[in-house]
Amino acid sequence: MEKNYPLHQLTTLKIGGPAEVVYWPQTKEDLATVWQRAQEAGVPVWLIGQGSNLLLPDEGLPGVTLVTTSLRVIEWGDHTVQVEAGYPLARLAQEAGERGFSGLEFARGIPGSVGGAVMMNAGAHGGTIADQIMNVTALWADGTVKKVDKAELKFAYRFCSLRGHAWVLEAELMFSPGDPKEILQDMKKNLTYRTRHQPLEKPSAGSIFKNPPGDSAGRLIEAAGWKGKSVGGAQVSHKHANFIVNTGNARAKDVLALMEEIQRDVQLKFGITLQPEVEYLSSQFEHRTSNFEHRKGG
Ligand SMILES: Cc1cc2nc3c(=O)[nH]c(=O)nc-3n(C[C@H](O)[C@H](O)[C@H](O)COP(=O)(O)OP(=O)(O)OC[C@H]3O[C@@H](n4cnc5c(N)ncnc54)[C@H](O)[C@@H]3O)c2cc1C
Structure with missing residues (x-):
């Protein structure tokens, strides 16, 4: 746990004032416990993955900012994977490709976490993470942990219906069988495209x-x-x-x-x-993420 932690260190845009407290939960249970305690104490809680789609306020954030990047348990199955929210999406894509698991070719250059990718329904090159999701285990606002099948979720362009209701703890994804060489070649092509067309050498939020x-x-x-x-x-x-x-x-x-x-x-x-x-987290809105649109609406 760190007090007065500079938030700019937690986002790819490198912007953000001091967080009152930052905590990196080591397990899903740890995250749920901190959430519960903060709720009981009436302390605002914010959740961040890799901070690659975030604009954080200059004045910082009150309460507890939870960073999921230590939640990295992963278990591969037969063309499936069960993976915790903090696992880096690009690494997951690469490892899937090496196994000949096809489906995340689009994701190799996306610098987010699995949880952030589910919440944003991250996508590129015609693919989205929703295409690969089987189910998501989430912590709900009332403190319960529940697994929901994809059929119970609504995904749209950069939208998942869990937004504002629950936090992703882990997800199960499925893949199609493929040739590792071809999958990795596709990823390389996508990465080359990004390097040519995106300013990857400078801090941004995509x-x-x-x-x-x-x-x-x-x-x-x-x-x-x-x-x-x-x-x-x-x-x-x-x-x-x-x-x-x-x-x-x-x-x-x-x-x-x-x-x-x-x-x-x-x-x-x-x-x-x-x-x-991009999501703008503002201290006006406690216990939930908020964005630029909300801010503008007052
Ligand atoms: C160079 C660059 C290229 C990019 N390219 C793409 C692209 O091609 N396609 C694309 O879709 N995006 C792209 N992005 C944006 C970003 O990488 C994705 O949106 C990514 O999925 C965000 O994940 P994150 O872990 O960084 O989330 P964060 O930025 O940390 O958080 C984003 C939102 O998700 C919420 N969140 C994070 N983790 C969880 C969780 N476990 N449970 C619930 N809510 C959570 C946060 O509260 C916040 O509201 C790019 C970003 C950069 C910097």
């Missing part, structure tokens, strides 16, 4: 906005003339207009201001309201 139906956020932002523009230390990447990069000293307020300006301008020029993909 895509800032969701793609609107039938269009691409990057195309719209670029067409509106935003590539390279900045507010403070937050800059629209020259390489990919839907990435905001931290040029060194960006603050959350810079990113939020840039997002608002882009949203307003794209709405004005193309009549499309871009919806944030």
Whole structure:
């Protein structure tokens, strides 16, 4: 457990003030116990995986910030895997590929955890994690732990119906049989594509906005003339207009201001309201994740 821990160390954007307390649960039971105790004491609780889709506030977070990255128990089956929430998705994809398990080729370059990937329904190159999910074991807001089959869950573009209701403790995924060489070759191709088209050399949170139906956020932002523009230390990447990069000293307020300006301008020029993909956790909302949209709504 760490007190006054700098949150910027927990996100790929490298932004965020001090967390009152950060705790890395070592087991699922440990996580559930801390949640229960914090609930009883009325202390806010926040959950973070690899912090690769997060914008954390400059003023920091009150209460306890739980980081799942130590929850890494994994058990391979016959074209299945049972894996805890903190396991890195890209590593899972690579290991599946080496076994000749096909299905996570899209995920090799996504820097999130399994839990974060389920919650965001992470996807790329035409695949999503929802395609591979069999069931999810989750901690519900009332403190119970329950396994739910995929049929009971609703997944959509960057959405899982557990959002706001439960935290992912582990998931069971299934694969199709494949040739390891071909699977790993596909992954390599996807990684090369990313290196060419995304600013991986700079801190970012991946895509800032969701793609609107039938269009691409990057195309719209670029067409509106935003590539390279900045507010403070937050800059629209020259390489990919839907990435905001931290040029060194960006603050959350810079990113939020840039997002608002882009949203307003794209709405004005193309009549499309871009919806944030990045999650903004704000201390206004206790015991739940909250995002930019909530913040704007007050
Ligand atoms: C360079 C780069 C490239 C990216 N490319 C892609 C891409 O191609 N496709 C894509 O979909 N995403 C992409 N992302 C975004 C990000 O990697 C994914 O959304 C990822 O799934 C987030 O996982 P995380 O562990 O980092 O979650 P975090 O960022 O830590 O958290 C994101 C949200 O999930 C919640 N959460 C985290 N863990 C759990 C859990 N165990 N249970 C419940 N809720 C949880 C958090 O509270 C938060 O609301 C990219 C990011 C970067 C930086």
